[in-house]
Amino acid sequence: MSSVNSFDSLKLLPEILSSLKKKGYTKPTPIQAGSIPHLLNGGDILGIAQTGTGKTAAFSLPILNNLSSNKVKTKPRHMRTLILTPTRELASQINENIEEYGKGLGIKSTVIFGGVKPRPQIQQLKKGMDVIIATPGRFLDLMGDDHIKFTQLETFVLDEADRMLDMGFIRDVNKIIAKLPKKRQTLLFSATMPQDIVNLSKKLLVKPKKVEVTPESTTVERIDQKINFVHKTNKPKLLKSILEDQTIEHVLVFTKTKHGANRVVKHLEQVGITAAAIHGNKSQSAREKALGGFRKGDIRVLVATDIAARGIDVSHITHVINYNLPDDPKSYVHRIGRTARAGRDGVAISFCDDTEKNLLKDIEKTIKYQIPQDKDHPFHGVAGTPAQPQNNRRPEKKKQTSSRSGAKSKGNKTSKSNNQQRSARRRRAASKAKSIKIG
Numbered sequence: 001m002s003s004v005n006s007f008d009s010l011k012l013l014p015e016i017l018s019s020l021k022k023k024g025y026t027k028p029t030p031i032q033a034g035s036i037p038h039l040l041n042g043g044d045i046l047g048i049a050q051t052g053t054g055k056t057a058a059f060s061l062p063i064l065n066n067l068s069s070n071k072v073k074t075k076p077r078h079m080r081t082l083i084l085t086p087t088r089e090l091a092s093q094i095n096e097n098i099e100e101y102g103k104g105l106g107i108k109s110t111v112i113f114g115g116v117k118p119r120p121q122i123q124q125l126k127k128g129m130d131v132i133i134a135t136p137g138r139f140l141d142l143m144g145d146d147h148i149k150f151t152q153l154e155t156f157v158l159d160e161a162d163r164m165l166d167m168g169f170i171r172d173v174n175k176i177i178a179k180l181p182k183k184r185q186t187l188l189f190s191a192t193m194p195q196d197i198v199n200l201s202k203k204l205l206v207k208p209k210k211v212e213v214t215p216e217s218t219t220v221e222r223i224d225q226k227i228n229f230v231h232k233t234n235k236p237k238l239l240k241s242i243l244e245d246q247t248i249e250h251v252l253v254f255t256k257t258k259h260g261a262n263r264v265v266k267h268l269e270q271v272g273i274t275a276a277a278i279h280g281n282k283s284q285s286a287r288e289k290a291l292g293g294f295r296k297g298d299i300r301v302l303v304a305t306d307i308a309a310r311g312i313d314v315s316h317i318t319h320v321i322n323y324n325l326p327d328d329p330k331s332y333v334h335r336i337g338r339t340a341r342a343g344r345d346g347v348a349i350s351f352c353d354d355t356e357k358n359l360l361k362d363i364e365k366t367i368k369y370q371i372p373q374d375k376d377h378p379f380h381g382v383a384g385t386p387a388q389p390q391n392n393r394r395p396e397k398k399k400q401t402s403s404r405s406g407a408k409s410k411g412n413k414t415s416k417s418n419n420q421q422r423s424a425r426r427r428r429a430a431s432k433a434k435s436i437k438i439g
Contacts, residue, residue: 004033012065015104029054034211036062044208046201050191052337053213059157059187060098067130068105074128077149081131083157086164088113091133114138115284122147136172161190161197223336224347227371232353234379236267252317253303254335256324261303275301279308306331322350325359329366
């Protein structure tokens with residue numbers, strides 16, 4: 001590693017080095033140090049790394065370097081590099097990085113994804129592109145309509161392959177791969193390696209170099225983690241309580257479901273906290289607006305599901321809050337890694353109700369770390385613990401008083417009246433206790 005302890009030692013073009021320095025990057029991350037020299041020499045790469053490790057630069061820098069060093073006029077409907085990603089947000093962010101790193105190189109790039117009208121994308125394809133960053137569905141549609149040709153393709157990148165599998169895109173990906181020229185450079189990146197991805201890598205790659213960055217070493221050690229045991233109905237109150245600290249400025253909240261994300265946003269907005277949700281049910285424009293507002297600081301809290309968050313690349317997230325614990329322990333590592341970018345420290349707070357205790361055990365086993373409990377928060381507890389235990393005593397007290405009254409009963413009519421009064425009081429007490437608990 002000593003030979004690649006700085007970007008200056010990587011034999012990148014002066015324009016690229018200048019762009020890196022302007023962004024404040026001087027030392028490559030492990031995935032970059034392990035990948036870039038091999039890619040500059042034209043080799044294939046199997047990169048096992050999560051988002052936040054610098055993998056986008058690991059492939060975009062050598063791609064830009066190679067394209068610019070061997071300038072070729074791209075024909076209409078052709079491309080020299082194809083990058084497939086699972087989400088629209090990730091495609092846009094990769095394109096932004098390519099445009100930033102490639103300033104002054106004259107490299108043409110564009111994005112192809114669904115959720116928007118295809119005509120502007122078709123117009124871009126007609127110009128011929130050096131780099132196309134695409135999601136599989138829209139790209140396959142345009143392929144089928146003969147808007148895309150592959151005879152000039154030199155490099156193919158499959159990014160976040162495991163997420164492609166999770167989202168059901170592998171069939172589309174295989175259809176695209178079948179059309180690619182045999183002679184090409186291929187890069188496959190994945191946070192995890194399920195068997196289907198192992199099989200795909202064997203089919204795609206030729207004598208690849210394997211570069212693996214383990215999640216535990218890249219994120220967990222630098223993050224201040226806390227677990228907050230809380231009654232399920234008190235999670236909204238606990239979140240509000242945490243966000244009363246105005247120094248917590250850029251927060252990413254994870255929920256298990258899309259509807260859950262919407263509910264959290266609604267609750268936060270009701271108490272005057274700027275928030276937005278990002279998930280699969282949101283339109284492309286709504287997702288871009290939410291991300292843009294979060295990056296600028298206009299939105300303090302971004303609420304996301306796991307799938308949607310894989311496309312988020314925001315460097316200034318200070319806190320990650322797991323409103324619900326994930327079913328997959330590896331997703332926990334991916335989540336909290338959002339707040340430890342480029343060597344920075346971060347804070348991860350997880351809510352855990354009684355139904356999530358087994359999920360917590362699985363997470364701690366995976367990361368080989370017992371997450372410290374925060375017992376000082378005002379809603380400490382788990383499901384099964386009454387939120388307002390004093391309400392359970394009130395009916396008992398009134399029952400005792402009523403019993404004393406019953407001893408002085410003046411007849412069946414009076415006794416019946418007292419029973420009716422006691423029943424009415426019990427109903428009112430139960431109704432009041434329920435409303436307090438829900439609120």
